[in-house]
Amino acid sequence: MTDKLTCGVHHVGLTVPDLEQARSFFCDVLGFEVVGGVPDYPSVFVSDGKVLLTLWRAADPMTARAFDRRANIGLHHLSLAVANNDALEEAWKRVSAHPEVIVDVAPSPILPGSSTRHFLVFIPGGIRLELTTPFA
Structure with missing residues (x-):
């Protein structure tokens, strides 16, 4: 099909x-x-x-179990697109400054040698969030 x-x-x-x-x-x-x-x-x-x-x-919320991306079936992370590297840097500044955010991966190429960049954090409440520049 x-x-x-x-x-x-x-x-x-x-x-x-x-x-x-x-x-x-x-x-x-x-x-x-x-x-x-x-x-x-x-x-x-x-x-x-x-x-x-x-x-x-x-x-x-008091008895809810946190999602474990390595042990549970379901959403591993949510990835949101940003327009370019400047937008990624601005998002990084805002997101990483939030007191309840836990950094998982700082801004870096998504794969070795790639011009596509990303970062991953755990947002308040524990959901894993990625912000990513367009694939090049």
Whole structure:
């Protein structure tokens, strides 16, 4: 079959322990905007104009288990695109300065010898996030 049935990602849903903390990170640090939500769920929808994220609060954050990307099936990490190296450096400054961010991989080539660069962090709540320049 050569006809693709899909045409990109519609949205990504992330379960978080603290909805306000996650909203604040995406909006205040990365510049996303709140575009909706369902208070009774509870959830907040945020977007950078290209990608839509649904942030859902875990039913019981105190007993929720953290995801282990090496042991569980599911989202290994979320990678967001940045426009270029300057944007990556600005994102690095903002993200790495956040007191609740844990750096996993500092800015570096995505593969040895590649001009594509990235960095990976664990954001507040424990989700692994990557920011990446365009593939060259």
